[in-house]
Amino acid sequence: MKEHYLILAGLGFATLIMAWLPSVSKKIKVSSPLILILIGFLLFAADIPLPWPDPLWADKGLMYFSETIVIISLMGAGLKIGTRYNWKSWKRPLLLVFITMPICMVCAYFLGNYFLLLSIPSSLLLAAVLAPTDPVLAADVQLDDPDREKEYKGKIRFALTSEAGLNDGMAFPFSYLAVMVGQAGGWAAFNFQEWFWDKLLLKIVIGIIVGLVIGRGIGLLLIAFHRLTGIKTFDGFLALSLTFMTYGLSELLHGYGFLAVFFAGLSLRYYEKVSGDYKQKMHDFIHEIERLLLVVWIILFGGSLLNGMLSLTDWKAIVFALIFVLFVRPLAGMIALIGGKRESFKEKLAISFLGIRGIGSVFYLSWAFMQFDGFEYKNELYAITAYIILISIIIHGFSAPAIIGYFKRKTEKEREREQKEEA
Template structure:
């Protein structure tokens, strides 16, 4: 059988099933990423002659496929956020992408060096690639489409964190690359200054400026210009996908962070004509593309698990991975949010759902494609193990936890209404 025909058939069937699987699993405790991960495991366990899916041997392909998936997801994430940007509104996610991310990177890097014996550059890379909360696989704990009114603190915080830290973690991936290059060439001077000025300052500013400029320009073309001139209206959802690619490409051309630019462009566009139905149309189109790419990546990831991705995993690496998911991320996140106004149960939920996924694969593949890391095989195995556990752990618990929080909010609202009614009755008497 022609392997190409088999591949497109499998992709077609998997993508077609996405029309029903999410709805079918909506009332269950299992998330659909788990299903497609298992499909990948099963398919690659059969003698079908499919191409080898292990990213250890296809790092260039892994970079571009995961890159495309993440930027499309960032556009979808930005389009569905309805809160205007301010310190008061965005305090929790900003704390998560600063305090939590830095503590997570530092803690994981330290244990990677001290516990696993990784080289310093590889240890920093491990911390950097595991720091971002994934925007691709976190749908169950994120806010809904733009036409849904409900946007509680938990969903908003996890959605905004996923959008922000896919770009803000990039400087630390470059830090690991710079450390590896300096160690390999024996140059101990100048690299840190270059990293601060170029990778930490310039690229972030460039991403912010490009994202805001492109987002504002497109919002003007789409919403304002047709009202005052004869400029034609557009209501095509693919504009969101086009905007994603243009924003990312132009920003990368000037060596800025395209991830940041795409998310900022989406936020900027969504802030204009907030109630307009076109925001929902754009979001729905780009979400459909995102889901197709996610299905492909999950199947490939499932296949890689049974074809060698975990071959270099040691018990120490597995223990560190579990420690990251159950201790390091929850603890560092709780440190960041414990003084905020939301309830303790909401703080615990925000801290626990630091979902790892496709973004981590991108950063790791990107870094290893830039410079050779002596511990690359072990890094792939550790990252693969963490993402696998995260998909299962968070996929099984997300629906139940969010339903529990929603139920408690409804009870609290009913109780507040009852108390207000009793107070009014008491005053009337």
């Protein structure tokens, strides 16, 4: 019984901190995931009897847990994006998805194959899991809420929010690619046409359509039900229900659920007949759930690091992680945005640099191991991914608040100048 009470006290302490963590994070200019991982270190060192990974998580449990956090975060990302962002604004995230992401994957593949000396399927899997910008750990650099567009036209926040929403689903075909190449035993026996038409095109299209239809359909239903019965069902809990329903239906209909969830939130956000206050309520509810799950995940992740996960690979993993976070992603981002005239060089550099990796990568890794148990270097892949996440949390944890704060102050000064000129 004593262990039971220690677990409750430890979890209560950790989740209690989340009440003040966002404010503390802004005050000390350090992102919340960095603070949470330090709390995880402390709880592990204090020998709190939580179910710490030893040092790896069970593939199935890790997949389901990380899957839940990611889809909730994707719904939140969709609800954050407001209607003032036109098609020209979407050019930046689309460039990041269709240019930056492939460049990052190609670099990760060749570094994995020739520097880390991984097999071809393992190198492909490494490239796929490192492709997406994480919608969970990157929450501190994304749009705050659906009303933020009224006060702050954040090019950087919008680009990172929409990129995270899009590429977390776009990475799925390449995880399938790694699995299918591994199952085939190499490139020679790999069925390219099946992968291209089914896993790349069909599942993406179905996922997007399902998300748009459900999001718009729920918007219509909310209004129609109120008009016909006079009953208001405007409860923030709907956002969570919509998340699980959309994800499950999309997967059953052979679509990518990650994309469906993001587009469902986006479609509902664009449906103007649903009041802005209710959109705010849905966003706030889903955001609170996301923060709660994030606390548990990062604390357990921190414990797994101290419990020996990082020792499952060698020094090359550290070098690889530093190269990927500090050079590959920023350079790939700058290449994608090089022709843009609407952003300054500093804005392009900020968008390129803040490509945070996190829980989405862990989901794809555990998912692939559940699909195919023949991957070599399983322990090494988990450890390399852990290094990437840890280094991303540390580097972006210190730099992201300062970068976002700089552009916020710059925007506020420009607004004040415009107001003075108008007066």
